Amino acid sequence: MTSYLLVSRSAEYESRLRRLLGARLQVVPGEYVTFGPDAALRQVDGGPRIALLGPLLSYEETKALIAELSERYPGIGFIVVREQRSDLEDWVDGMEIHAVLSPEASDSTTESLLERLDEWLVTSGRLRERTQAEIDAETRRDEIADVFAMLAPGVRAEESAGDVGDAVRVEPEQGEDEAEGTAGPGVEPETEPEPDWVIPPMGRGIRSEVVVVAAPKGGQGKTTTAINLSAGLAEVHPNSVVLVDADVQFGDIANALDLRPQYSLADVVGVGDDEVAMKALLTRHDDDFFVVAAPPSPELADEIPPSELGVLIRRLATMFRYVVVDTTPGLGEHTLVALEQATDGVFVTNMTVPSLRALRKEFELLVDLDLVPSNRHVILNFVEKNTGILPKDAARIIGAPIDVEVPRSIGAVLASNAGVPLIHNDVRDPAAKAIRTAVQRIEPAAVPTRKRIHRKARAAQ
Template sequence: MTPFTLVSRSVEYESRLRFLLGERLRVVPGEYMLLGSETVADRAGEPRIVVLGPVLNFEETRQLIRELTQRNPNVVLVVVREQRSELEDWVDQLDLHAVLSPDASDEVTLELFERLMRWMVTTGRAEAADFEVPTPTPDEVRAIVEGPFVPRVDEAEAEDAPVESDETAEAVPAGPRWEFPPLPSDTPSEALAVVAPKGGQGKTTMSINLASGLAEVAPNSVVLVDADLQFGDITAALALQPEHTIVDAVAAVDDELVLKTMLTHHRDGFFVIASAPSPEFADQVPAAALGVLIERLRKLFRYVIIDTTPGLGEHSLVVLEHVTDAVFVMNMGVPSLRAVRTEFELLRTVGLMPANRHIVVNFADKQSGLTVRDVEHIIGAPVDVEVPRSSAVLLASNRGVPLIHDDVRDPAARGIRSLVMRIAPEAFPKRTWIHRKRPAHEPQ
């Protein structure tokens, strides 16, 4: 029996709990929620303690709690979620036993589980035998996490094992820390360029949230490339501190193992290639090399998202040559819309309009003086997604988190979610009627 079950979309958090709980933990990937809470509960087995999250929204959590408690009224439920403004609503509306921060230390996490286990045994909800495998003490965890890794050597081998001194030992380059799920040969890789004719359209925000949303569909098989080489700010918006940038990635493109070490992992289950460290380094990323990098990444990841430089410079045009989809982002201002129309005409003329097109009107506002029909008339194409103006976008950016998971009920988050569903409709079978990809050559 496995007394603990984790339901989560975060591979990073799953790895942490597997380390702490070992064989006592059963994991059900959050992607099974697409098949319904009953399916998840079936796969959960008969746990004593269920950990929900991170990266599960309110409705998913509510459905799971209802299904799990119907099957076992004595089950203990722990939600893993940051201390956000809406957390009080979660506590008030959901029948929870504990809330745990995803950033809680191993010691704090183990202490919570210990207290819950003692309480369950004391109240008769479980027996001591249900938790028979001893939990590591905080001191043991600290020794493993902070101490050096010493491989196990059998005594019979130890006598013959050569001893290396510090002078003779050679440093072995570290490999990538994260597991990269293999891309099945029958699974097409999609590359998406996020494009805007001008700055200030919300292109970077759209790129970040698109990566976070698609990571729910393909955990750890999404990479976000910051190809705004002079002023890219994706890592700042995500509060990441990358050790490497796109300059390093381009130089390592021929070595898959080294290339993987150039990536920065985000806890939502996607990877980031940071922009050049400063504008003067942009010249070290030739346009052709950027195209080679995209093709290389498409062999490794299910989704490759490229946040481009505003306008249609050389690098942006090369990106459009190597992608399957383009997400065009604009606001409801007439100058922005006219620039988009000009952009469309140019791309059709040079034959660089990607096979699939997604038109997003950002900062949609009824007070702008324009309607969506006016927007479509100006740009000469139908609008696919509307993202309302929302102060939550700035708040999420200032906190360094994707909006799509920071405030799932916000109208802007829902608009972005519809874009994710449009790009990956196969992952949302119950709602594929909402959107579909529009081929760029489809008659208007």
Template sequence: MTPYLLVSRSAEYESRLRGLLGERLRVIPGEFVRLGPESVVDRAGEPRIVLLGPILNYEETRGLVNELTDRHPNLGVVVVREQRSDLEDWVDELAMHAVLSPNANDEATLELIDRLSEWLVAHGRAAMDDFDAPPELEIDDLSFASLETFAEPELDDVPAGIEDPPADVPAESASDELAQAPVQQAWDFPPLASGTPSEAIAVVAPKGGQGKTTLSINLATGLAEIAPNSVVLVDADLQFGDITAALALVPEGTIVDAVAAADDELVLKTTLTHHDDGFFVVASAPSPELADHVPAAALGALIERLRRLFRYVIVDTTPGLGEHSLIALEHVTDAVFVMNMGVPSLRAVRTEFELLNAIGLMPVNRHVVLNMSDRLSGLTARDVEHIIGAPVDVEVPRSSAVLLASNRGVPLIHDDVRDPAAKAIRSLVQRIAPDAFPKRSIIHRKRRSNEPE
């Protein structure tokens, strides 16, 4: 028996903890979390103390805590997590014994683990020798059973609802019938009711790396909750747009196809890619050189056409104020300006504001987002407002949950709803659509195409 268990997505933290605990530590990589908490606990053995994190979101951590404590009621639970503003919610709602910063030094880490071990012994939940290193195994003692616990489940069972064709029906006939059966899609294009205003939102940033694409994706996700299948997200970062990659989508067509079909509604719809969260995507050009096939005027015409089909049109623009970005701003009702806490980024935003006001292209509805805010940056929100010459409408704190959600191909506001960054982005959605509150009790989580079913 190994007394300590770590479930984590951080290879660096795993390596560090192995150095501290040696053979007393069993590790289950975070990839197994995608299979569900039961799958993780099946592989856990009988630990005395489990450490969960870092880089696990609230829902994942809650599922693991519940499943582990159900099966092992005397287990000691430590959550390894940054000290963020929502920590109080975690402590109040999760059955944990301690919170450990992933940045705690080795001495503090071992001290916390030792104190929890002593507490478990003192309360009759464990024996002192439970925390000794497991005996070394001889080669002859090893069995394939320990390896089989990590094997993928075999697909021996036939899924329910699928039967062999009757004996008197040739196999070829059964295949033909399946091939001829109509494919039912789970979505449609709801008509835009007469008189319903269509809103278009451009997401703009002076430089790359500001989080513009992440905000665009989550804005589309939030708006789709109140207007399912009537939201379209246009990846107008023509050379290096990566929305389909961030959402783990295989595009049906690209913006090159869409601008060519803008005059034909039926053909245009075939170029759109549907996301399971109820919105459509116009994918970016498949390679940088094809961006030349999308003239700025054609992008403007595409936005106008999409506004006649969808309740909300969101345009993720190329960084800066190039010709395509200016055209996009000319055809939208709202603009979301995104910046980080770097002084060069902030000064560039001020220059953008001055230029757009001078040429009359500042949209009527402006939303200023300070992204990846950090108290350790040396600047405050008031400093930011002074530099850009405008108030900040939404402040999104720096959070590892953003990168985790992106790497999983899931919009943040549906992946970790309690994360402070997700809550801040939700407030941005509600600035545009005040009734955009989450309505589903179970948030959909889309698997990547290469994740196990």
């Protein structure tokens, strides 16, 4: 019998628990939950005593897993791994939870909570006490796991520094008494909760990429492109993509995504090297990427020197696999600073001759300044027939090949009004398919498989 079961979408947390619990832990990756609790629990062997659910599982997913686990393994204990937030009472009222544990809780706190919850489950009559033979078998499995770890020390993750957060106390069900000498399954928090979502650490040898989206004029579809690139990349690297709205005066990414950010670019640029503080200022979108919103007022643009924007982009590149930057139209100072950091430049234009000629001038200037990114992608937007110009004519005017042709589509407007990336609002839309081609130029693994497409997309089909 496996003592503990973890269902989680966080590879970082999975590594920590594997190191802590060894062979006593069985893990089901959260991707299986996409297809329902039954599909996820078909991966479970034996009968776990305690299930840890999260981080990065939704309320509905957690509730469905608890219902299915309770039916299969009567008496099992449940720990939800998430921060203490304002909606915690709704979670406790809506499902049977015995404790809530911060994903940043120390190893000693985690072990203590597991031991006390196991003891409480036995004392309350929900589970039988483990036999000595079962304990000895677990010990032997742990010893074998330690031997393999010594042979391949690189397999284990490095221990997280610091002791941030604790378990959150959850009262026992009405009518049940806590075991004498224990404080119940949870303990009171001693520190302020950390941000709600864990940003996976950058692995060694993994190169961060900075994708700068630029256009010579406004109204080319630059912001829509940046949003959908971020959503597509986050399908492959969830919580490892950050979208920076560097249109410092009139950026509207927050409005296009129906976000109400508490902080903006004006706040983030002053943080410096304090990574913890920076994480707390980011806004997370439901499609698994983070947003640094533009300042809420044009006057605040004066508080964002171009040099500080460059520092911020470099800092974010140490934290995220992809940094996507939406820029001010044209080649202002902030845009030039962003392009200095870019590994990929995505240049967006439409089918009109003035826009195409403006992009040509933009390329000529960037060549003179030696600021053309090593990877260049040209997107021709709003492509349609009977406009008096063909894509091949556009390429001739620009003086560079067209990499992606995006047809004009009302779906882009509908998605923006709904606050949803186009590639998730209507996966069959021709413009959405074209934008996915652009995503795959940057990340070839971004193939829209069923488990990668966000639940909103599946609901729309």
